[in-house]
Amino acid sequence: MSSTVPLMPNTDALWMPFTANRQFKAAPRLLVSASGMYYRSLDGHEVLDGTAGLWCVNAGHCRAEIAEAIARQSRELDYAPGFQMGHPLAFEAAARLVRLMPAGMDRIFFTSSGSESADTALKIALAYHRARGEAQRMRFIGRERGYHGVGFGGISVGGIGANRKTFAANLMPGVDHLPHTHDLSQAAFSRGQPAWGAHLADHLERLVMLHDASTIAGVIVEPLAGSGGVLVPPRGYLERLRALCDRYGLLLIFDEVITAFGRLGAATASEYFGVTPDIITLAKAISNAAVPLGAVVVKRALYDTVISAASPDAIELFHGYTYSAHPLAMAAAIATLQLYEREQLFARARSLAAQFENAAHALRGAAHVRDIRNLGLMAGIELEPLPSQPGARGYEVFLRCLERGVLVRYTGDTLAFSPPLIIEPAQIEQLFGTLAETLQSIS
Ligand code: PXG
Numbered sequence: 038m039s040s041t042v043p044l045m046p047n048t049d050a051l052w053m054p055f056t057a058n059r060q061f062k063a064a065p066r067l068l069v070s071a072s073g074m075y076y077r078s079l080d081g082h083e084v085l086d087g088t089a090g091l092w093c094v095n096a097g098h099c100r101a102e103i104a105e106a107i108a109r110q111s112r113e114l115d116y117a118p119g120f121q122m123g124h125p126l127a128f129e130a131a132a133r134l135v136r137l138m139p140a141g142m143d144r145i146f147f148t149s150s151g152s153e154s155a156d157t158a159l160k161i162a163l164a165y166h167r168a169r170g171e172a173q174r175m176r177f178i179g180r181e182r183g184y185h186g187v188g189f190g191g192i193s194v195g196g197i198g199a200n201r202k203t204f205a206a207n208l209m210p211g212v213d214h215l216p217h218t219h220d221l222s223q224a225a226f227s228r229g230q231p232a233w234g235a236h237l238a239d240h241l242e243r244l245v246m247l248h249d250a251s252t253i254a255g256v257i258v259e260p261l262a263g264s265g266g267v268l269v270p271p272r273g274y275l276e277r278l279r280a281l282c283d284r285y286g287l288l289l290i291f292d293e294v295i296t297a298f299g300r301l302g303a304a305t306a307s308e309y310f311g312v313t314p315d316i317i318t319l320a321k322a323i324s325n326a327a328v329p330l331g332a333v334v335v336k337r338a339l340y341d342t343v344i345s346a347a348s349p350d351a352i353e354l355f356h357g358y359t360y361s362a363h364p365l366a367m368a369a370a371i372a373t374l375q376l377y378e379r380e381q382l383f384a385r386a387r388s389l390a391a392q393f394e395n396a397a398h399a400l401r402g403a404a405h406v407r408d409i410r411n412l413g414l415m416a417g418i419e420l421e422p423l424p425s426q427p428g429a430r431g432y433e434v435f436l437r438c439l440e441r442g443v444l445v446r447y448t449g450d451t452l453a454f455s456p457p458l459i460i461e462p463a464q465i466e467q468l469f470g471t472l473a474e475t476l477q478s479i480s
Contacts, residue, residue, distance in 0.1 A: 095321075106371065116363065126368060234274060298322035300458075303387070417453050
């Protein structure tokens with residue numbers, strides 16, 4: 038970590054994302070370095086990272102192997118065009134990624150973010166149906182409280198009202214939504230997957246009746262919804278979605294931007310739940326967030342269908358990004374995947390999950406807590422909102438925890454925990470212990 042003390046910069050020029058800019062700039066919170074489980078703040082405090090950045094730094098911060106791979110690559114090949122040209126690391130990264138994916142899902146399209154992955158997945162689904170001669174399958178079914186990034190495709194299938202309302206007039210047409218699965222009267226304080234709620238998948242059947250299967254391209258859900266408040270899928274729910282998609286010829290897209298790479302103790306949520314979709318979107322921990330990177334994983338049959346529908350010399354999919362398979366991102370991904378394997382971090386997450394669950398659920402009965410949800414190394418603790426001030430209590434708890442040296446996320450009044458998978462048992466206790474103290478101290 039740097040020994041010189043950085044100064045508070047002038048904050049005027051930056052328009053910050055998903056941030057209350059004026060509130061932040063009145064009292065900025067700056068992080069200046071990081072290592073392993075900890076950030077260091079501008080004012081010199083260590084902060085335990087209870088969120089792996091934004092659910093993305095699964096191997097912990099500033100890992101030397103990843104940093105070195107990026108530095109080496111930046112000197113050797115900084116950039117190579119990805120259209121009609123290639124470089125070896127792109128193929129190597131794709132091949133390595135395939136080894137972690139469910140059997141048969143072995144074709145990879147690289148993007149630079151989860152938002153790009155979501156929009157790419159939707160476009161691939163459309164291209165697939167068109168290639169099969171069913172171009173009229175253009176509708177998508179998303180889910181309330183779902184988050185699929187901030188592209189127009191992603192906010193259209195997404196189900197977070199605040200992210201949609203400003204742009205409502207220009208959302209993608211032909212989108213409908215399943216109900217979310219959150220119902221405190223039925224499933225509050227469930228440990229792991231709630232026993233209640235599998236029947237909510239049957240709303241897909243209702244939507245198929247309404248729109249007709251022949252107009253629907255696919256269904257996109259997060260297997261476990263993160264940003265919407267850590268909503269764990271009810272037992273049997275994903276299985277039912279899969280069966281209905283099969284029955285009606287709909288592609289099932291799992292947005293695994295948060296859930297992949299060990300968060301649940303397996304390489305993917307698909308593997309963890311034993312439900313294989315047709316398309317998986319990835320980002321975040323794919324490169325340990327050290328360089329922006331996303332990917333879309335598709336079943337071989339989908340790839341083959343799209344590829345073989347075009348004449349042999351033709352571009353099969355008119356889609357891609359300047360930074361698809363960027364050499365630095367490829368180097369970071371390869372080093373990251375090697376690190377996950379060498380340190381067996383997915384198994385580590387699995388072995389810590391029971392302690393994590395117990396530590397989270399120990400807050401049952403603490404002041405203001407109205408629900409606790411968890412799976413793997415992910416937990417959501419939902420607080421009673423302050424009267425007519427939704428989100429205010431979540432924000433206050435976030436601030437007070439930060440003062441106590443622990444970074445948590447809040448989404449509305451739900452606190453979200455998703456630490457790096459290298460977390461130590463004592464740090465798990467610190468995480469939830471700090472929250473317990475904080476809850477006791479606020480009104
Ligand atoms: N899909 C899912 C499931 C996500 O969680 C995205 C897509 C978009 O990824 P990009 O890389 O375009 O941001 C995400 C991102 C939070 C939070 O605290 C969550 C995300 C991003 C920022 C904050 O809930 N998820």
